[in-house]
Amino acid sequence: MIKRxxxxxxxxxxxxxxxxxxxxxxxxxxxxxxFRDHEPIxxxxxxxxxxxxxFEVELVWPRSDVVSVQEALAGNPQAVCFSCLTFNYNKTRExxxxxxxxxxxxxxxxxxxxxxxAPKEVLTQTTNGKPLFDFVVAGEGExxxxxxxxxxxxxxxANDVDGIVYHQGKLWANHxxxxxxxxxxxxxxxxxxxxxxxxxxxxxxxxxxxxxxxLFVWSRGCPYNCRFCSSKRMFPCxxxxxxxxxxxxxxxxxxxxxxxxxxxxNFGFCVxxxxxxxxxxxxxxxxxxxxxxQKVGKTGLKWYAMCRLDVDLECFEIMKNGGCxxxxxxxxxxxxxxxxxxxMSIAKWQAxxxxxxxxxxxxxxxxxxxxxxxxxxxxxxxxVADIREEGEAILATECDTIRISWMVYPLYTxxxxxxxxxxxxxxxxxxxxxxxxxxxxxxxxxxxxxxxQHLRTEVMQKFFSPQRYGPHAKAQINRVPEWDRSFxxxxxxxxxxxxxxxxx
Numbered sequence: 001m002i003k004r005x006x007x008x009x010x011x012x013x014x015x016x017x018x019x020x021x022x023x024x025x026x027x028x029x030x031x032x033x034x035f036r037d038h039e040p041i042x043x044x045x046x047x048x049x050x051x052x053x054x055f056e057v058e059l060v061w062p063r064s065d066v067v068s069v070q071e072a073l074a075g076n077p078q079a080v081c082f083s084c085l086t087f088n089y090n091k092t093r094e095x096x097x098x099x100x101x102x103x104x105x106x107x108x109x110x111x112x113x114x115x116x117x118a119p120k121e122v123l124t125q126t127t128n129g130k131p132l133f134d135f136v137v138a139g140e141g142e143x144x145x146x147x148x149x150x151x152x153x154x155x156x157x158a159n160d161v162d163g164i165v166y167h168q169g170k171l172w173a174n175h176x177x178x179x180x181x182x183x184x185x186x187x188x189x190x191x192x193x194x195x196x197x198x199x200x201x202x203x204x205x206x207x208x209x210x211x212x213x214x215l216f217v218w219s220r221g222c223p224y225n226c227r228f229c230s231s232k233r234m235f236p237c238x239x240x241x242x243x244x245x246x247x248x249x250x251x252x253x254x255x256x257x258x259x260x261x262x263x264x265x266n267f268g269f270c271v272x273x274x275x276x277x278x279x280x281x282x283x284x285x286x287x288x289x290x291x292x293x294q295k296v297g298k299t300g301l302k303w304y305a306m307c308r309l310d311v312d313l314e315c316f317e318i319m320k321n322g323g324c325x326x327x328x329x330x331x332x333x334x335x336x337x338x339x340x341x342x343x344m345s346i347a348k349w350q351a352x353x354x355x356x357x358x359x360x361x362x363x364x365x366x367x368x369x370x371x372x373x374x375x376x377x378x379x380x381x382x383x384v385a386d387i388r389e390e391g392e393a394i395l396a397t398e399c400d401t402i403r404i405s406w407m408v409y410p411l412y413t414x415x416x417x418x419x420x421x422x423x424x425x426x427x428x429x430x431x432x433x434x435x436x437x438x439x440x441x442x443x444x445x446x447x448x449x450x451x452x453q454h455l456r457t458e459v460m461q462k463f464f465s466p467q468r469y470g471p472h473a474k475a476q477i478n479r480v481p482e483w484d485r486s487f488x489x490x491x492x493x494x495x496x497x498x499x500x501x502x503x504x
Contacts, residue, residue: 001078460498
């Protein structure tokens with residue numbers, strides 16, 4: 001009888017340590033400008049849904065990449081659920097093996113984006129001749145995992161389990177569904193860890209001023225199908241449902257007020273793929289966004305959100321009134337239309353980027369642009385010359401902060417297979433710990449991964465240099481004096497990372 005379940009997320013801290021070991025990455029190449037130290041939201045939702053359905057649950061949430069078998073088995077559970085991405089799958093697999101060796105009869109379940117991308121491969125993993133993972137959940141996990149345990153407890157039949165689930169070497173449950181986020185309870189959040197949660201980098205409030213930073217999910221899904229994103233695998237379109245599903249506004253504000261009361265939360269990081277109401281359906285449009293922001297604004301929460309560049313510009317002012325202090329945009333590239341996922345010409349795409357940055361400056365919202373180096377460009381792999389051209393385009397962009405990642409195509413997509421067949425993936429794509437977006441897993445002709453990392457570092461150093469970034473930062477502080485500490489703490493981070501900041 002399964003009564004007690006532990007839900008484990010090994011976290012993302014391994015990214016730094018493994019990259020140093022395997023990629024030879026220097027300290028100044030580690031992306032601590034965007035370092036985060038907060039909850040695993042997906043695992044938190046699964047744990048909370050299990051608790052709501054009568055199970056005793058422990059959320060195992062370490063703050064490093066080292067998770068002992070004792071931590072994973074705390075409280076003597078009958079089952080352990082693992083949530084993982086591709087880059088931390090190796091660590092998850094190692095931990096699961098230790099768990100199975102310690103307790104051979106324990107039930108192990110794995111889910112998350114990696115399981116959704118490669119469920120059959122994960123299913124083949126064994127230890128002592130038996131499956132390492134008894135069940136593999138390829139999609140949203142709440143209903144599937146509860147259904148698995150109810151089946152094992154004799155409460156329902158296998159045919160009644162929702163979702164796409166693999167078991168004993170084959171597809172076991174094949175009832176595609178999308179979880180209605182209106183059913184979601186608040187994610188399980190250990191208070192002692194929430195009190196320490198922070199976002200590091202350029203944010204308002206500044207990291208030293210942040211308290212109990214919480215992740216918020218106000219919607220699930222995305223209507224787009226970008227080549228470098230696995231979202232469609234996790235949130236597939238289902239008949240009769242829109243691509244994006246929304247929570248009730250009342251539930252959202254209730255969760256915010258709960259976090260403010262329990263953890264002192266004064267900053268929220270909204271992990272929605274697109275800011276709610278900016279991309280959605282006819283029932284959740286700009287007017288719905290206006291109502292959402294009116295009610296969230298009354299809580300006093302400051303928050304960060306993601307948007308598309310081509311969103312209605314009026315949405316920014318609405319979000320500002322709701323307490324939004326920074327918006328991030330997936331610019332991807334200013335030189336490769338296909339990478340950017342737009343039908344615009346490059347000239348129009350560049351003009352749109354500058355327009356959005358200027359609008360946010362005018363209404364006093366911080367801007368953050370996400371760029372991706374590398375990938376397939378017009379049927380060929382990008383060269384160092386291509387990457388340098390992209391770097392020059394980034395340096396010509398006016399925004400408050402940036403993040404530069406490396407292109408990683410989801411497992412077994414046509415792009416991934418093409419690169420693998422041509423031996424253009426580091427470790428042939430099988431060294432999953434490198435697939436973190438922080439490491440150039442796609443090879444560029446005539447250079448090494450370490451040289452590519454130095455090129456990325458060089459662009460970031462120039463972007464945040466006293467000559468280029470200093471005047472921008474000073475102008476923004478003059479425009480919004482309360483941002484002074486945010487920019488000055490960013491300067492301290494830049495000094496640690498590059499040996500220089502924006503302040504001379």
